[in-house]
Amino acid sequence: MIDTLITIADWPGVKWVILVLMFALPVASLLTWAERRQSAMIQDRLGPNRANIGNIRLWGILHFVADVIKMIGKEDFIPGNAHRGLFKLAPILALVPVLIAFCIIPFGPTIYPHALFDVISTDALQGMIIHGGVANDLTWADQITLQILTIDFGLIFYFAILTFANYGTTLAGWSSYNKLALLGGLRASSQMMSYEVTMGLSLMGLFLIMGTLEPGEIVRQQGPNPWQWGIVLQPVAFLLFFSAAIAETKRAPFDLPEGESEIVGYFVEYSGLRWGMFFLSEFIEIVFISMLITSLFFGGWQVPFLHDDGLYLFGTVTEMNHITVSLLRILSFVMKVFFFCWFQLMIRWTLPRFRPDQLMQLGWKRLLPLALLNTMVTALILLWIQ
Amino acid sequence: MDTVTQSEKTTVGRATVVTVKREPSQTTSFMMTLIRGMTVTMRHFFSNLFTKTQTETLEYPEEKIPYPERHRGLHRLMKRDDGRVRCVACMCCPTACPANCITIVPAETDDPSVEKYPAVFEIDELRCIVCGLCVEACPCDAIRMDTKLHAAPVEFRGDAIETKTSLLERGGLSHAIQAGKGSDWRESEQ
Numbered sequence: 001m002i003d004t005l006i007t008i009a010d011w012p013g014v015k016w017v018i019l020v021l022m023f024a025l026p027v028a029s030l031l032t033w034a035e036r037r038q039s040a041m042i043q044d045r046l047g048p049n050r051a052n053i054g055n056i057r058l059w060g061i062l063h064f065v066a067d068v069i070k071m072i073g074k075e076d077f078i079p080g081n082a083h084r085g086l087f088k089l090a091p092i093l094a095l096v097p098v099l100i101a102f103c104i105i106p107f108g109p110t111i112y113p114h115a116l117f118d119v120i121s122t123d124a125l126q127g128m129i130i131h132g133g134v135a136n137d138l139t140w141a142d143q144i145t146l147q148i149l150t151i152d153f154g155l156i157f158y159f160a161i162l163t164f165a166n167y168g169t170t171l172a173g174w175s176s177y178n179k180l181a182l183l184g185g186l187r188a189s190s191q192m193m194s195y196e197v198t199m200g201l202s203l204m205g206l207f208l209i210m211g212t213l214e215p216g217e218i219v220r221q222q223g224p225n226p227w228q229w230g231i232v233l234q235p236v237a238f239l240l241f242f243s244a245a246i247a248e249t250k251r252a253p254f255d256l257p258e259g260e261s262e263i264v265g266y267f268v269e270y271s272g273l274r275w276g277m278f279f280l281s282e283f284i285e286i287v288f289i290s291m292l293i294t295s296l297f298f299g300g301w302q303v304p305f306l307h308d309d310g311l312y313l314f315g316t317v318t319e320m321n322h323i324t325v326s327l328l329r330i331l332s333f334v335m336k337v338f339f340f341c342w343f344q345l346m347i348r349w350t351l352p353r354f355r356p357d358q359l360m361q362l363g364w365k366r367l368l369p370l371a372l373l374n375t376m377v378t379a380l381i382l383l384w385i386q
Numbered sequence: 387m388d389t390v391t392q393s394e395k396t397t398v399g400r401a402t403v404v405t406v407k408r409e410p411s412q413t414t415s416f417m418m419t420l421i422r423g424m425t426v427t428m429r430h431f432f433s434n435l436f437t438k439t440q441t442e443t444l445e446y447p448e449e450k451i452p453y454p455e456r457h458r459g460l461h462r463l464m465k466r467d468d469g470r471v472r473c474v475a476c477m478c479c480p481t482a483c484p485a486n487c488i489t490i491v492p493a494e495t496d497d498p499s500v501e502k503y504p505a506v507f508e509i510d511e512l513r514c515i516v517c518g519l520c521v522e523a524c525p526c527d528a529i530r531m532d533t534k535l536h537a538a539p540v541e542f543r544g545d546a547i548e549t550k551t552s553l554l555e556r557g558g559l560s561h562a563i564q565a566g567k568g569s570d571w572r573e574s575e576q
Binding site: 040043044045350351 | 426
């Protein structure tokens with residue numbers, strides 16, 4: 001019975017449901033409300049705080065429910081001359097790649113279900129030792145990896161999948177039979193292609209240090225000490241990757257493909273839930289980027305100074321059992337993701353929008369050479385160390 | 387913060403070209419300006435997150451700004467000491483009204499001290515422009531706009547017409563001397 005449950009829990013589909021349907025999508029929906037509230041607070045307003053069910057008001061959190069009901073109720077309009085097939089395909093192409101990309105995110109440590117209440121040693125992975133108990137074969141027989149797909153080419157998989165989102169935006173602009181939507185789609189595709197280069201190259205330094213492209217392995221290698229995390233090893237790469245990632249999500253200051261209220265963008269002809277899919281994919285991308293940055297540069301699920309068998313702080317060791325450590329690590333991952341979601345919203349309401357030429361200059365003349373330089377310097381330092 | 391540090395003017399033909407020299411931080415790196423901007427937004431965000439001192443928004447139905455003393459709201463008709471309407475149907479207010487929203491049908495009374503009274507006194511609040519000229523024009527302090535009430539939204543246009551009954555319901559006693567001091571004011575002055 002328990003074995004069956006463990007097998008089910010370790011199945012990628014179940015983990016995908018837990019991570020995407022039960023965490024990423026709700027957080028993304030909440031972000032639609034959080035962004036409006038946060039922008040209001042930055043601008044000395046109150047923001048939407050009135051959606052309620054009876055007396056339950058919850059600072060207006062229910063606004064996202066109201067939004068969904070509103071979008072379902074809207075007319076699903078398709079322009080007369082639009083390419084109907086591609087028009088319907090585009091929002092799916094914008095949304096689905098992000099949902100697939102979640103597969104590479106390590107959202108928690110490996111859990112050994114038979115050793116939940118034991119204290120697992122730091123050397124557990126090598127020596128398989130348990131403090132004050134006897135480890136038998138059963139202890140390590142089953143394990144649940146809190147990562148949907150552990151694939152060696154994880155980050156390359158992400159970049160490959162991400163390209164499909166590019167198709168989504170471009171096709172949305174093209175199939176709408178609208179000049180302005182087409183121009184918006186072109187802006188979006190040029191922007192996303194330019195910044196994908198920087199995005200990939202900025203991670204090269206990290207790849208050289210870690211020697212792997214598998215995010216789970218990168219998180220494990222960063223370890224519980226914050227000075228071994230990616231942000232310390234590769235601070236420039238973090239800045240480059242973060243900038244490029246915001247450009248990829250097409251949000252301010254890089255929101256010139258669509259720019260919500262001011263610029264006619266690629267989804268100008270969309271309405272109702274199809275528009276909602278574009279809108280939601282933007283926020284899911286925020287969650288995804290937060291998860292990726294957390295995993296690559298901020299130790300993923302690692303809690304500072306928390307080893308497998310307890311907290312190593314000021315020379316003393318506080319022993320903790322496996323389940324406490326695992327829950328703390330998942331909580332740490334969630335907190336870091338929330339922080340970066342918040343930080344991305346903060347940036348969106350701080351910086352003014354770039355002009356297209358400034359955008360291209362920043363992408364090709366600043367970020368790309370910096371990424372190349374970062375890769376080269378990292379390689380030279382590694383060579384010198386060896 | 388002064389971002390424009392210097393500007394140069396050169397003349398090209400008839401045109402004057404102004405070259406603005408900006409801070410190096412603005413042209414070479416976004417980081418300094420980014421941090422500067424983030425401090426501003428963070429300061430506002432956190433101060434508004436924990437306290438509401440900077441928030442300008444008023445939660446309207448629950449919180450209201452008190453109206454000023456001379457606010458002009460819905461009309462009301464004042465009453466005499468015995469409860470009858472003060473209005474003498476002199477037709478000053480419909481004459482002064484620029485929107486022609488006041489309808490008065492005068493009628494005679496049996497009381498010798500009251501020459502006329504309004505049998506019908508109606509104000510169309512949809513036509514009213516809330517200028518207050520009727521109040522200025524009234525010699526009897528019969529009509530006032532000091533209720534601080536708004537015209538209620540109505541479903542049918544007819545419902546927006548205030549009748550004499552509803553105007554009197556809001557009205558109160560007025561102790562002003564009716565029609566000024568009367569025809570014998572010269573004697574009373576002495």
